[in-house]
Amino acid sequence: MIDKLKTLARMQKFDDEIGRCRELQRILPQQLHTLIQDVETATAKVNEANNVKTSILARQNELENDIRHNNELALKYGNQLADIKTNKEYKALNSEIANLKQKNGDIESMLLELMETETEIKKQLTIYQKDLDAANKRKSDKEDDLRQQIAELDGKIENLRNQRNELAHALPVALVKQYGHLIKSKNNQAVAYNSNGACGGCGFIIRPQIRIELELKKKIHSCESCGRLLMNKFTEEELTETTE
Numbered sequence: 001m002i003d004k005l006k007t008l009a010r011m012q013k014f015d016d017e018i019g020r021c022r023e024l025q026r027i028l029p030q031q032l033h034t035l036i037q038d039v040e041t042a043t044a045k046v047n048e049a050n051n052v053k054t055s056i057l058a059r060q061n062e063l064e065n066d067i068r069h070n071n072e073l074a075l076k077y078g079n080q081l082a083d084i085k086t087n088k089e090y091k092a093l094n095s096e097i098a099n100l101k102q103k104n105g106d107i108e109s110m111l112l113e114l115m116e117t118e119t120e121i122k123k124q125l126t127i128y129q130k131d132l133d134a135a136n137k138r139k140s141d142k143e144d145d146l147r148q149q150i151a152e153l154d155g156k157i158e159n160l161r162n163q164r165n166e167l168a169h170a171l172p173v174a175l176v177k178q179y180g181h182l183i184k185s186k187n188n189q190a191v192a193y194n195s196n197g198a199c200g201g202c203g204f205i206i207r208p209q210i211r212i213e214l215e216l217k218k219k220i221h222s223c224e225s226c227g228r229l230l231m232n233k234f235t236e237e238e239l240t241e242t243t244e
């Protein structure tokens with residue numbers, strides 16, 4: 001009987017490992033998705049900041065051209081002043097020159113504001129670029145490994161399942177069925193161990209008589225509450241030593 005108990009415990013170890021693999025099948029693709037997503041998000045931010053920077057530079061060029069144009073016009077008007085005959089015309093041209101200078105003053109203020117914005121956006125761009133570099137590094141460091149791990153999980157589970165089924169051959173069919181049913185219905189845990197006098201699966205207190213029987217290892221018990229196969233825990237050595 002003790003061999004059957006050990007076999008059940010070994011089968012549960014394989015199912016524990018299968019459970020961990022299934023958890024990885026859930027988590028690893030999420031991690032991969034996050035890696036890719038982070039690069040996309042960081043790239044979008046860099047692109048957006050670059051677009052803002054480009055439009056600021058274009059606007060600066062435009063305004064500088066306006067200043068140049070106004071200066072040329074003001075110079076031309078200034079040269080014309082010498083040829084003016086009437087006082088009225090002289091005043092009009094002078095006020096036109098003053099107007100152009102005023103305009104250029106306003107444009108200069110706008111340029112200063114734009115320069116501040118440009119400095120700000122350059123700072124942001126440096127930060128975004130750093131984020132992007134970091135995201136790219138994380139991706140290139142981990143992506144291949146993650147993809148490989150994900151690709152290998154199916155085979156790993158298959159392998160574990162085969163090893164577990166191999167063990168099951170040594171058990172009566174009814175017990176294997178019971179085990180399989182419990183794995184499915186009891187959160188991947190068919191075997192529960194006596195944990196300080198309580199069922200390790202559900203916490204139900206084990207009756208003293210049953211506790212004594214668990215010590216003897218002469219019978220397969222089920223938890224009276226959750227129905228899991230109940231036994232005292234074996235040591236690693238007990239589980240690895242070959243059964244005769």
Ligand SMILES: [Zn+2]
Pocket residue numbers: 192199200201202203204223224225226227228
């Ligand atoms: Zn229980």
